[in-house]
Amino acid sequence: MNLQMTNGFINENYDEKQFLCQxxxxxxxxxxxxxxxxxxxxxxxxxxxxxxxxxxxxPLLTTRKIFWRAVVEELLWFVRGSTNAEELSAKKIRxxxxxxxxxxxxxxxxxxxxxxDLGPIYGFQWRHFGATYKTTRDxxxxxxxxxxxYCIDLIKNDPNNRRIIMTSWNPLG
Numbered sequence: 001m002n003l004q005m006t007n008g009f010i011n012e013n014y015d016e017k018q019f020l021c022q023x024x025x026x027x028x029x030x031x032x033x034x035x036x037x038x039x040x041x042x043x044x045x046x047x048x049x050x051x052x053x054x055x056x057x058x059p060l061l062t063t064r065k066i067f068w069r070a071v072v073e074e075l076l077w078f079v080r081g082s083t084n085a086e087e088l089s090a091k092k093i094r095x096x097x098x099x100x101x102x103x104x105x106x107x108x109x110x111x112x113x114x115x116x117d118l119g120p121i122y123g124f125q126w127r128h129f130g131a132t133y134k135t136t137r138d139x140x141x142x143x144x145x146x147x148x149x150y151c152i153d154l155i156k157n158d159p160n161n162r163r164i165i166m167t168s169w170n171p172l173g
Contacts, residue, residue, distance in 0.1 A: 015051050015059040022047055070095060079148065081127030084136040086116035122168040129170065 030042030051059040060066060070093045077088055085096035098104060102115045113119060113135070120133040124140070131144030147166040154164045 013062070015049075015057070016061055016063060018049055019059075019061065020063065022049065067093075069093075078123035078126060081123045081140065082136075083118045083121055083124050083133075084116055085118055089116070120170065125168045125170050126166060129167075 025047075026042050026044050030044050033041050033043050035041050049059075051057070053059075060068075070088075073088060073091055073093050074095065085100040088095065089097055096118060100113075100116050100118050105111065105113050105115065105117070110117075110119065114137075117136040120128075124131075124133065126148045127146050128140045128144035129147050131140050151164050151166045154161050
């Protein structure tokens with residue numbers, strides 16, 4: 001259970017409450033923006049959530065059903081550095097299917113990608129940052145910077161280092 005003191009009172013499930021407050025703020029004060037899906041989004045600049053992961057706490061929402069197996073499988077898929085959505089689809093996790101189907105790729109000028117190839121997304125950036133991306137089937141071993149390994153090594157050997165940062169964003173990717 002995640003307890004936190006708020007104004008002198010114990011607040012159970014503080015992590016979820018801060019998330020729900022942020023959603024409420026977004027709905028009340030957010031700026032509507034059109035997007036590529038045609039559905040649109042609401043946006044607020046610079047918000048963030050902070051979670052205390054000590055003592056076995058984990059910020060899992062309880063106000064909505066979470067497909068926990070998919071969360072774990074996707075995270076492990078990122079950790080492997082995979083860019084192949086078919087690996088998740090084979091496990092009945094289809095969250096990336098729409099972003100890797102032939103129609104989607106063709107509309108974005110990615111005709112050279114096979115269906116299922118997501119390009120240099122998150123896991124690729126974690127494990128091969130800076131490597132030249134070709135296809136989901138290529139071997140990228142020892143190419144680019146393995147940010148995840150680097151960060152784990154720093155946490156183990158120099159935990160007070162202020163440069164323990166991993167990014168999934170590559171403007172060239």
